[in-house]
Structure formats: structure tokens, C-alpha cells
Amino acid sequence: xxxxxxxxxxxxxxxxxxxxxxxxxxxxxxxxxxxxxxxxxxxxxxxxxxxxxxxxxxxxxxxxxxxxxxxxxxxxxxxxxxxxxxxxxxxxxxxxxxxxxxxxxxxxxxxxxxxxxxxxxxxxxxxxxxxxxxxxxxxxxxxxxxxxxxxxxxxxxxxxxxxxxxxxxxxxxxxxxxxxxxxxxxxxxxxxxxxxxxxxxxxxxxxxxxxxxxxxxxxxxxxxxxxxxxxxxxxxxxxxxxxxxxxxxxxxxxxxxxxxxxxxxxxxxxxxxxxxxxxxxxxxxxxxxxxxxxxxxxxxxxxxxxxxxxxxxxxxxxxxxxxxxxxxxxxxxxxxxxxxxxxxxxxxx
Amino acid sequence: xxxxxxxxxxxxxxxxxxxxxxxxxxxxxxxxxxxxxxxxxxxxxxxxxxxxxxxxxxxxxxxxxxxxxxxxxxxxxxxxxxxxxxxxxxxxxxxxxxxxxxxxxxxxxxxxxxxxxxxxxxxxxxxxxxxxxxxxxxxxxxxxxxxxxxxxxxxxxxxxxxxxxxxxxxxxxxxxxxxxxxxxxxxxxxxxxxxxxxxxxxxxxxxxxxxxxxxxxxxxxxxxxxxxxxxxxxxxxxxxxxxxxxxxxxxxxxxxxxxxxxxxxxxxxxxxxxxxxxxxxxxxxxxxxxxxxxxxxxxxxxxxxxxxxxxxxxxxxxxxxxxxxxxxxxxxxxxxxxxxxxxxxxxxxxxxxxxxxxxxxxxxxxxxxxxxxxxxxxxxxxxxxxxxxxxxxxxxxxxxxxxxxxxxxxxxxxxxxxxxxxxxxxxxxxxxxxxxxxxx
Numbered sequence: 189x190x191x192x193x194x195x196x197x198x199x200x201x202x203x204x205x206x207x208x209x210x211x212x213x214x215x216x217x218x219x220x221x222x223x224x225x226x227x228x229x230x231x232x233x234x235x236x237x238x239x240x241x242x243x244x245x246x247x248x249x250x251x252x253x254x255x256x257x258x259x260x261x262x263x264x265x266x267x268x269x270x271x272x273x274x275x276x277x278x279x280x281x282x283x284x285x286x287x288x289x290x291x292x293x294x295x296x297x298x299x300x301x302x303x304x305x306x307x308x309x310x311x312x313x314x315x316x317x318x319x320x321x322x323x324x325x326x327x328x329x330x331x332x333x334x335x336x337x338x339x340x341x342x343x344x345x346x347x348x349x350x351x352x353x354x355x356x357x358x359x360x361x362x363x364x365x366x367x368x369x370x371x372x373x374x375x376x377x378x379x380x381x382x383x384x385x386x387x388x389x390x391x392x393x394x395x396x397x398x399x400x401x402x403x404x405x406x407x408x409x410x411x412x413x414x415x416x417x418x419x420x421x422x423x424x425x426x427x428x429x430x431x432x433x434x435x436x437x438x439x440x441x442x443x444x445x446x447x448x449x450x451x452x453x454x455x456x457x458x459x460x461x462x463x464x465x466x467x468x469x470x471x472x473x474x475x476x477x478x479x480x481x482x483x484x485x486x487x488x489x490x491x492x493x494x495x496x497x498x499x500x501x502x503x504x505x506x507x508x509x510x511x512x513x514x515x516x517x518x519x520x521x522x523x524x525x526x527x528x529x530x531x532x533x534x535x536x537x
Numbered sequence: 538x539x540x541x542x543x544x545x546x547x548x549x550x551x552x553x554x555x556x557x558x559x560x561x562x563x564x565x566x567x568x569x570x571x572x573x574x575x576x577x578x579x580x581x582x583x584x585x586x587x588x589x590x591x592x593x594x595x596x597x598x599x600x601x602x603x604x605x606x607x608x609x610x611x612x613x614x615x616x617x618x619x620x621x622x623x624x625x626x627x628x629x630x631x632x633x634x635x636x637x638x639x640x641x642x643x644x645x646x647x648x649x650x651x652x653x654x655x656x657x658x659x660x661x662x663x664x665x666x667x668x669x670x671x672x673x674x675x676x677x678x679x680x681x682x683x684x685x686x687x688x689x690x691x692x693x694x695x696x697x698x699x700x701x702x703x704x705x706x707x708x709x710x711x712x713x714x715x716x717x718x719x720x721x722x723x724x725x726x727x728x729x730x731x732x733x734x735x736x737x738x739x740x741x742x743x744x745x746x747x748x749x750x751x752x753x754x755x756x757x758x759x760x761x762x763x764x765x766x767x768x769x770x771x772x773x774x775x776x777x778x779x780x781x782x783x784x785x786x787x788x789x790x791x792x793x794x795x796x797x798x799x800x801x802x803x804x805x806x807x808x809x810x811x812x813x814x815x816x817x818x819x820x821x822x823x824x825x826x827x828x829x830x831x832x833x834x835x836x837x838x839x840x841x842x843x844x845x846x847x848x849x850x851x852x853x854x855x856x857x858x859x860x861x862x863x864x865x866x867x868x869x870x871x872x873x874x875x876x877x878x879x880x881x882x883x884x885x886x887x888x889x890x891x892x893x894x895x896x897x898x899x900x901x902x903x904x905x906x907x908x909x910x911x912x913x914x915x916x917x918x919x920x921x922x923x924x925x926x927x928x929x930x931x932x933x934x935x936x937x938x939x940x941x942x943x944x945x946x947x948x949x950x951x952x953x954x955x956x957x958x959x960x961x962x963x964x965x966x967x968x969x970x971x972x973x974x975x976x977x
Contacts, residue, residue, distance in 0.1 A: 249910050443940075446712075
């Protein structure tokens with residue numbers, strides 16, 4: 189019995205000692221986590237950076253924006269990531285969590301914009317939608333069609349019910365699940381934008397914000413909106429085989445698959461590069477990444493990575509990221525963030 | 538017996554004709570039912586085969602073209618003024634020169650009529666982004682190239698590759714295609730001059746991951762899978778066999794061992810993501826093993842395959858007849874000697890079969906690796922078990938999620954490679970069983 193416990197203790201000590209020595213080892217590559225929307229851009233920059241500098245290519249995990257902040261804000265030290273990608277700005281609660289765990293100085297870099305396309309198969313006619321149409325077609329509860337300041341469960345079955353100018357096909361929209369940043373952005377920009385066109389709901393925002401959000405952002409669950417997973421390629425394939433369906437996904441997937449799918453015209457604007465860059469296309473959002481200042485100088489090459497990402501040849505209007513479908517920022521904004529990347533200006537909230 | 542016989546005789550005598558008639562009347566129905574029963578079984582197998590062949594046909598049909606890659610032959614002038622303006626031959630200077638510029642200059646020379654900025658961008662788009670790096674490696678390997686003019690085969694861009702492979706529909710209106718009319722014209726001209734060629738895609742097996750489909754390869758994932766599986770095998774086989782031997786040969790039969798047995802069987806059915814969460818909490822957060830490393834992947838996969846190995850090993854031990862043990866013990870062998878020299882060798886084929894099936898399971902697993910950071914973009918080939926790595930199924934998952942069209946064929950090709958490994962492992966398991974298994 190005594191001998192057994194001695195053996196056990198020895199094994200445990202060895203394991204712990206081994207673990208401690210591993211933990212103390214330095215990391216010589218940048219570790220990046222975060223949004224799956226930023227992932228295709230971040231990886232391209234990382235690869236260029238790895239090939240053209242003496243530093244190792246960064247490791248990039250696609251964990252989703254929220255998951256990325258959770259890992260990023262867990263603390264300072266080589267076992268935590270240095271950079272997190274985000275398809276929305278950091279929230280106050282996430283910033284506070286970072287502060288609490290000792291992640292004090294965070295540098296925010298905006299890299300450009302991403303449009304969210306509403307698209308259908310080329311075999312079907314192109315749709316001309318308004319944000320109001322999208323809201324009425326997709327919300328769980330909509331204002332009573334008979335009038336009055338009350339909501340009823342969504343009665344619309346076909347696009348024609350929503351707007352007489354639209355075709356009489358069944359509403360069937362394939363889109364991302366609630367865990368996705370794309371879904372958050374879509375709900376905020378398209379659904380909230382559409383429901384704010386009703387005067388009384390807009391007034392509600394100031395009086396009862398919870399109710400406003402519930403009415404505007406809750407997506408219907410009766411089968412008209414199908415959660416198609418995080419894989420945008422899958423949505424494109426499903427649209428191709430089902431001409432009646434409409435898909436919601438990132439602009440870069442529309443750009444790559446124009447021979448199969450066509451973007452709908454939203455509020456009179458087509459999902460084209462120029463329209464998104466000029467801010468005319470209504471469903472577009474900024475993309476960011478955040479850097480832990482405490483890791484600069486500890487992990488080699490972070491400053492150079494920031495320079496590569498904000499350089500004109502990467503995120504400029506003719507840079508290699510625009511070939512991948514990232515919409516670049518206007519000149520002044522680009523200059524501002526390039527400056528922030530050089531001076532390492534921390535974010536204050 | 539005796540009391541029954543007269544009754545049966547009597548029944549026989551009286552109803553013999555009726556019995557045979559009953560049998561004959563039902564015979565056809567019974568035979569039909571028999572036939573239907575066999576047909577159902579046959580249909581089930583046929584259905585399975587149909588699904589399997591659809592899967593294989595679609596994977597091979599999509600993926601076979603990924604094993605070829607389009608190359609374009611360009612006359613490149615290794616301009617000394619660009620590569621090494623001071624003539625020092627210093628590797629630092631040679632390494633940082635603008636080699637992409639050399640490729641562009643060569644293209645401009647080939648197509649002097651192209652002058653407009655946008656058109657030139659389209660022209661440069663014919664050759665892969667990686668071409669500059671390839672020229673750099675050539676010059677670093679042989680500095681004598683500087684100042685000479687060479688015909689060099691360079692990797693074509695992924696979209697041109699798709700065009701040459703016939704995966705771009707030329708009849709569509711230009712706006713709806715990624716490859717523009719100008720580019721098609723240039724490529725057709727190059728092709729007519731014999732400057733376009735499809736070759737076996739060695740890069741696919743030799744390179745790590747890349748976001749440029751024409752440069753992406755599976756070597757990083759293969760090496761990662763290899764490290765992870767070897768470690769998993771090294772950890773799980775001894776532990777699994779030791780556990781099985783103790784439970785089967787030495788442990789007393791009581792409540793506690795029953796409880797252990799139930800738990801092991803239960804663990805075999807636990808969703809794999811749960812093991813990933815456990816690995817994150819224990820191995821990464823508590824023991825501090827580096828995220829994304831093959832070591833932590835192997836530890837998690839060990840947990841995953843242990844129940845399979847233990848169950849298979851116990852079954853193999855059970856199938857060794859007790860007479861072997863009794864004979865060994867009878868001639869004076871100790872229980873340990875009995876197990877090591879007599880029982881284990883006889884049970885080994887069954888144990889190995891179970892282990893290989895467990896390993897094949899581990900090779901195809903992605904869900905638990907998601908939690909421990911192995912689902913990541915990693916370009917460098919891992920050099921050890923502490924380096925960040927990814928594995929084959931994860932690579933497939935990441936490529937399937939990429940927007941670029943050329944990744945469709947890469948995804949299928951990677952699936953084909955994974956399937957080849959799985960078939961190989963399962964075939965080894967079958968051969969082991971056929972060759973060494975003994976039946977009593």
C-alpha cells in the first residue's frame with residue numbers, strides 16, 4: 189500500500205514537472221484566434237508575412253468572434269493568443285473581462301468591410317428586396333397586417349404575400365446559425381433596419397428596448413428560415429439545387445460563385461464591390477482584429493505582422509485582400525488605422 | 538412416450554392426407570416468403586453498395602484533377618539590377634529582392650500590347666502568387682542564374698488552372714465568370730505556343746497548407762496526423778492491453794469490477810466532443826501542454842480509443858480457451874508467465890485488430906480536436922510533437938469551408954487520400970485476423 193502511494197506520487201510529480209517545463213517554453217510564432225469571417229483574410233496575410241519575413245507563419249484558429257474574445261481575454265502569457273479576429277467591435281463586457289484578467293492595453297485595427305449578400309440561384313429571377321421585405325419575411329413576429337400597434341405571429345408564406353411585386357414562391361431562406369457573427373450582423377443591419385421602418389416600433393426603441401429587440405431581431409422558427417451551418421459553400425450548393433431558396437452569406441462567396449448564384453438588389457443597390465466600399469449597400473459591416481500590447485516584444489514579429497496587414501499592398505483598394513473579397517476602407521480611415529498599427533495606440537472604453 | 542404414441546398414430550392414420558395437403562397448400566407461400574427474405578438482405582447490400590459507389594464516384598470525379606497542376610513556361614530574365622544591385626551575392630539581399638517583379642516583367646515582355654493598369658493586373662493574375670518565391674529559391678540555390686535568361690516553368694494561378702482543366706464555363710457572360718475574356722485569350726495564346734502544360738501535382742504532397750489553392754498541399758496535415766497517431770498508439774496500446782489483461786485475467790469478479798466494466802462500455806459511446814472538452818480542461822488548462830500540438834491531440838484521442846481497445850482486447854483474451862491457461866499453470870508456470878507466454882500471444886491478433894480499428898477511428902476524428910485548437914491554419918510542417926499541427930480530416934474541413942473554387946477539387950483529393958489510408962489500415966486489420974487468428 190505504502191509502495192503504491194509512493195509510486196503514484198512519483199508519477200504525479202513527473203507529470204507536473206513535465207507540464208511546468210512545457211509551459212515555461214517560449215513560443216516563437218504568433219497565435220491568432222477569432223472570427224470565421226475574418227479567417228480567410230487573416231490567413232492570406234499570415235501566409236504572405238511568413239513567406240516574406242524571417243518570422244514563422246502565424247497559427248490561426250477559427251473560433252468565432254465571441255469564442256475568440258474569450259480566449260484572448262483569458263490573460264497575458266505565452267499560452268494565451270496574441271491576436272483575435274472579430275467581425276464586430278469588441279463589446280464593453282468583453283473589454284471589462286479583458287481588464288479583469290490583466291489584459292490591459294488592447295490595440296484595435298479595422299481591416300475593411302464585408303458585405304452580406306442575399307442571393308438566389310441564377311436559374312430564378314433576380315430579387316429586388318427592401319430591408320422591410322427581409323424583416324417581414326424573416327421575423328418571428330411582425331406588425332399586424334390589418335394595422336394597429338400590435339404584433340402577430342408571422343403570417344407570410346410566400347414572397348408575394350410580403351410584397352406584391354415579388355414572385356409567388358415560398359419563403360425559404362438559408363442562413364447562418366445564431367452562433368455566427370454574420371447572423372448577428374444580418375439581424376442588426378437587415379432585420380432591425382427593416383423593422384425600424386415601422387414608426388411605432390422605432391419609437392419603442394427608446395421606451396422599451398428589450399421589446400424592440402425581441403420584435404426586430406427574433407428570427408422565425410416555422411421552417412421559413414433554415415439554419416444551414418457555418419459553411420457558406422454549402423449554402424451556395426443548396427441554392428444551386430433549389431432555385432426557390434434564398435441564401436444569406438458573405439460577399440466573398442458571392443464573388444467566387446457568380447456563375448451559380450446572383451446577389452439580390454437590396455434597397456435598389458446590388459452587392460458589388462464599389463457599392464459596398466462607398467457604403468451604399470445597406471447590409472455591410474466592418475471587420476477588426478485586436479492585439480495584446482503586452483505580448484509585443486515577447487512574441488517575435490507582432491509589429492511586423494501589424495505592418496503587413498495594414499500595408500497598402502494587403503488592405504489597399506488594389507491589395508491582395510481585395511482580390512479575396514475584402515472591401516477596403518476609404519483612404520483617410522486606412523491612414524488612421526495604419527497610424528494606430530505603427531504607434532500601437534491602445535483602445536480605451 | 539408410450540401414452541403419446543397411440544394418439545399420434547391415430548392422428549397420422551386419420552389425417553395423413555390432410556397434413557400433406559396443408560403442407561403443399563402453404564408450400565408456395567413459404568417458398569415465396571423465403572425468397573423475399575433473401576431478396577431483402579440482397580437489396581440492403583445493394584443499397585449500401587450504391588451509396589458507397591456514389592460517394593466514391595463523386596469524390597474521385599471531383600478530386601482526380603487535383604493531382605494535376607497547370608504550369609506556364611515563361612522566359613525570365615534574372616536581372617542583376619533587381620536581384621543584386623551591388624553585386625555582393627549576399628544571401629540576405631538575394632532573399633529580399635522583388636522576384637514577383639521579374640515574373641511581371643516577363644509577362645509584360647510576352648504581351649507588349651497590354652498597357653492599361655487594370656489589364657496588367659489581370660495579366661499578372663495568370664501566374665500564381667507563389668511564383669516569386671519559387672524564383673527566389675532557385676536563385677538562392679544557384680546564384681549563377683543572376684544575369685541570365687532562362688525558360689522557367691511556373692505554377693499557374695488557381696483560376697487559370699480551373700480554366701485549363703475545363704472547369705470554367707466559357708459560354709457564360711464575362712461578368713459572371715472569375716476568368717475574364719482577356720485572360721482566356723492570353724492563356725489560349727500561351728497554350729498554342731506550347732507554353733502551358735499539366736503536370737503531376739507534386740506540390741500537393743510536398744507543401745503545407747496555403748490560402749492559394751495552387752500552392753496548398755497536405756504534407757503538413759499528413760505529418761501532423763502521423764505524429765498524433767503514433768503517439769496515440771504508443772499511449773493507448775500498452776494502457777489498453779494492460780487494463781484488459783488485468784480485468785480479464787487477474788481482477789476478482791465483484792461489484793467494483795462490474796462498475797468498471799459498465800463504465801468502459803459507456804465511454805465507448807460518449808460523443809467525441811466531450812473528450813475534447815476534457816482535454817481542454819485537463820491537459821491544456823491544468824497541465825499547460827501547448828494548444829494545437831500533436832501531443833495534446835494524441836492524449837485526447839487516447840482517451841477516445843481506449844474503450845475500443847480495452848473491449849476488443851478483452852474479447853480476444855476471452856476467446857483463448859481456459860485449457861491453455863490450465864495446462865501452463867499445470868506444468869508450473871506462474872500466472873504472469875501464463876499470461877505473457879501463452880495467453881497474450883494467442884490473443885494478440887484480436888487485440889491488434891481492435892487497436893487498428895481504434896486507430897482508424899482516431900485518424901478520421903475532428904470534433905474533439907476543435908476544442909484543443911487543432912482546427913487551425915498552419916503553414917509550416919510540424920517538426921515535433923510540441924509544434925502546432927493539424928490533421929487530415931481537419932484539413933478537409935478547412936478546405937471545404939474556403940471560398941476559392943479550386944479548393945473543391947483539393948477537398949475531394951484530400952478525402953481520397955484519407956480514404957486510402959483508412960482502407961489500408963482496415964485491410965491490415967483483416968489480414969492480421971485472417972493470418973494469425975486461431976479458432977478452437
